[in-house]
Amino acid sequence: xxxxxxxxxxxxxxxxxxxxxxxxxxxxxxxxxxxxxxxxxxxxxxxxxxxxxxxxxxxxxxxxxxxxxxxxxxxxxxxxxxxxxxxxxxxxxxxxxxxxxxxxxxxxxxxxxxxxxxxxxxxxxxxxxxxxxxxxxxxxxxxxxxxxxxxxxxxxxxxxxxxxxxxxxxxxxxxxxxxx
Amino acid sequence: xxxxxxxxxxxxxxxxxxxxxxxxxxxxxxxxxxxxxxxxxxxxxxxxxxxxxxxxxxxxxxxxxxxxxxxxxxxxxxxxxxxxxxxxxxxxxxxxxxxxxxxxxxxxxxxxxxxxxxxxxxxxxxxxxxxxxxxxxxxxxxxxxxxxxxxxxxxxxxxxxxxxxxxxxxxxxxxxxxxxxxxxxxxxxxxxxxxxxxxxxxxxxxxxxxxxxxxxxxxxxxxxxxxxxxxxxxxxxxxxxxxxxxxxxxxxxxxxxxxxxxxxxxxxxxxxxxxxxxxxxxxxxxxxxxxxxxxxxxxxxxxxxxxxxxxxxxxxxxxxxxxxxxxxxxxxxxxxxxxxxxxxxxxxxxxxxxxxxxxxxxxxxxxxxxxxxxxxxxxxxxxxxxxxxxxxxxxxxxxxxxxxxxxxxxxxxxxxxxxxxxxxxxxxxxxxxxxxxxxxxxxxxxxxxxxxxxxxxxxxxxxxxxxxxxxxxxxxxxxxx
Numbered sequence: 001x002x003x004x005x006x007x008x009x010x011x012x013x014x015x016x017x018x019x020x021x022x023x024x025x026x027x028x029x030x031x032x033x034x035x036x037x038x039x040x041x042x043x044x045x046x047x048x049x050x051x052x053x054x055x056x057x058x059x060x061x062x063x064x065x066x067x068x069x070x071x072x073x074x075x076x077x078x079x080x081x082x083x084x085x086x087x088x089x090x091x092x093x094x095x096x097x098x099x100x101x102x103x104x105x106x107x108x109x110x111x112x113x114x115x116x117x118x119x120x121x122x123x124x125x126x127x128x129x130x131x132x133x134x135x136x137x138x139x140x141x142x143x144x145x146x147x148x149x150x151x152x153x154x155x156x157x158x159x160x161x162x163x164x165x166x167x168x169x170x171x172x173x174x175x176x177x178x179x180x
Numbered sequence: 181x182x183x184x185x186x187x188x189x190x191x192x193x194x195x196x197x198x199x200x201x202x203x204x205x206x207x208x209x210x211x212x213x214x215x216x217x218x219x220x221x222x223x224x225x226x227x228x229x230x231x232x233x234x235x236x237x238x239x240x241x242x243x244x245x246x247x248x249x250x251x252x253x254x255x256x257x258x259x260x261x262x263x264x265x266x267x268x269x270x271x272x273x274x275x276x277x278x279x280x281x282x283x284x285x286x287x288x289x290x291x292x293x294x295x296x297x298x299x300x301x302x303x304x305x306x307x308x309x310x311x312x313x314x315x316x317x318x319x320x321x322x323x324x325x326x327x328x329x330x331x332x333x334x335x336x337x338x339x340x341x342x343x344x345x346x347x348x349x350x351x352x353x354x355x356x357x358x359x360x361x362x363x364x365x366x367x368x369x370x371x372x373x374x375x376x377x378x379x380x381x382x383x384x385x386x387x388x389x390x391x392x393x394x395x396x397x398x399x400x401x402x403x404x405x406x407x408x409x410x411x412x413x414x415x416x417x418x419x420x421x422x423x424x425x426x427x428x429x430x431x432x433x434x435x436x437x438x439x440x441x442x443x444x445x446x447x448x449x450x451x452x453x454x455x456x457x458x459x460x461x462x463x464x465x466x467x468x469x470x471x472x473x474x475x476x477x478x479x480x481x482x483x484x485x486x487x488x489x490x491x492x493x494x495x496x497x498x499x500x501x502x503x504x505x506x507x508x509x510x511x512x513x514x515x516x517x518x519x520x521x522x523x524x525x526x527x528x529x530x531x532x533x534x535x536x537x538x539x540x541x542x543x544x545x546x547x548x549x550x551x552x553x554x555x556x557x558x559x560x561x562x563x564x565x566x567x568x569x570x571x572x573x574x575x576x577x578x579x580x581x582x583x584x585x586x587x588x589x590x591x592x593x594x595x596x597x598x599x600x601x602x603x604x605x606x607x608x609x610x611x612x613x614x615x616x617x618x619x620x621x622x623x624x625x626x627x628x629x630x631x632x633x634x635x636x637x638x639x640x641x642x643x644x645x646x647x648x649x650x651x652x653x654x655x656x657x658x659x660x661x
Contacts, residue, residue: 076298
């Protein structure tokens with residue numbers, strides 16, 4: 001009986017401290033609102049999704065970011081644009097996308113990788129600008145996809161958001177297993 | 181702060197209450213192997229090189245094991261070969277296993293420089309020259325990968341003095357090939373530089389190994405050069421049933437989003453070769469999509485299996501079965517369980533999963549032992565001694581598992597062997613709060629069998645080659661006594 005009580009207490013305390021750690025790691029960025037992860041479950045655990053106020057972004061912009069732990073290219077990292085096409089979660093928004101141009105190197109939270117602008121072809125016939133980004137740390141990735149606005153503006157908005165101190169801290173925490 | 185302190189203290193209580201047994205199950209150097217109905221016959225440390233694929237070949241009067249290696253480790257990128265006294269990047273080990281109790285290390289052929297997945301020569305297949313339509317009858321050919329950049333063919337007729345015959349290079353990755361010795365057709369898992377995927381298939385005619393002839397590139401629509409949109413899961417490896425069976429079973433994905441693709445071999449070889457979406461689709465008979473949680477590492481066909489339960493049925497007494505093995509990638513259970521699946525592919529355009537198998541985690545506290553826990557690969561020998569009766573599954577820290585598969589609707593474990601670790605066994609780490617926490621455990625990576633019934637397992641964590649045999653009920657189940 002006493003053992004059960006101890007375990008129950010411990011589980012409750014672990015839950016509380018876990019929740020506290022999660023809340024403490026949430027990024028807070030002016031103009032960005034966290035929303036529910038909008039995609040069905042796939043091979044990777046769900047990430048975090050954000051929507052940018054029209055006041056800040058000019059039009060609706062959404063950004064989705066998540067860690068992908070267990071990436072095979074441990075040594076070479078995100079070495080080319082094909083890798084961005086494969087891993088950056090653009091296909092979650094629409095399986096039909098076309099790269100606008102060759103991608104470029106990006107550095108985020110002490111991780112390096114690549115990003116690339118796309119045109120999305122949505123099932124309803126509409127087209128949207130999108131950005132795919134992937135950075136790696138050893139055998140793990142952080143990927144982000146954003147949509148809305150125009151290509152250059154979208155890239156700047158996404159990089160500004162992902163570059164914020166608390167977002168960068170969250171990325172590191174997520175790769176360290178301190179989230180989810 | 182106090183709440184946090186209490187939380188940490190209580191977490192320890194939970195760990196001690198539930199985890200005490202798990203800690204006790206950690207492997208320690210000097211402890212005996214864990215086994216049921218399997219027995220260790222012989223061992224070789226393979227110069228403490230991380231091992232991937234073993235292939236056992238009956239070569240004249242001898243039995244030779246060819247073992248592919250991953251690249252080196254952070255600590256030892258290129259182990260010293262005691263036979264040469266030189267540091268050599270991991271490549272291929274050649275071991276005489278004629279006497280399985282006394283395996284003799286014959287030769288190490290260095291591979292590509294690089295660590296872990298980035299180097300070495302992970303895969304190896306063997307064909308006798310006399311079996312190949314245009315081979316040198318006195319030669320024995322070894323097809324191996326050379327890191328990610330090439331495939332090579334060596335003449336290993338004298339296994340102590342291999343001679344390089346051919347190299348197919350300029351690739352960005354390679355993996356688990358299949359080579360039909362009767363025809364010479366090879367399905368090479370390659371990374372053609374202009375394809376959008378890391379791994380796809382290059383079909384070659386290697387009937388004359390000295391003069392490879394490329395037949396075509398093959399992959400899934402969306403992977404080909406110039407495609408746009410989502411990129412389908414990359415290939416892991418194919419297995420062909422040759423001219424007679426006229427099927428190639430491709431496994432895509434490793435630990436995620438996998439599927440089985442059933443392909444008409446004849447159409448693949450003779451169909452239009454330009455990698456357009458239509459041309460890539462035309463040889464495909466069907467696909468079996470797996471959960472996003474699992475990949476298809478090995479797709480092992482067993483056609484025409486009699487199913488005892490169906491013996492009195494007017495139709496469907498025998499079934500074409502495919503065993504699909506996932507690959508665990510992450511250490512200490514940081515991913516969905518990777519396991520073994522059996523699919524009934526009798527009706528080819530409606531393949532269906534019928535059963536599965538995994539090692540019960542609680543039977544060895546495997547999630548706490550360190551390293552990977554989950555399936556990786558099966559034996560691929562189709563020699564009659566075990567074919568359609570027993571399957572052997574490499575299960576990383578749970579060693580090798582022997583399955584009675586005579587009723588593939590209800591596969592049953594009948595034996596296992598988890599080798600002891602040694603001073604040479606490499607550690608495996610996970611990141612906890614930003615720091616590495618490492619444990620040492622066996623990491624049985626691959627398994628193969630020979631026509632005599634010996635079972636060969638090799639360790640990814642540098643513990644070497646273990647040669648095993650079945651005992652007890654497992655031996656009876658295999659019909660060996």
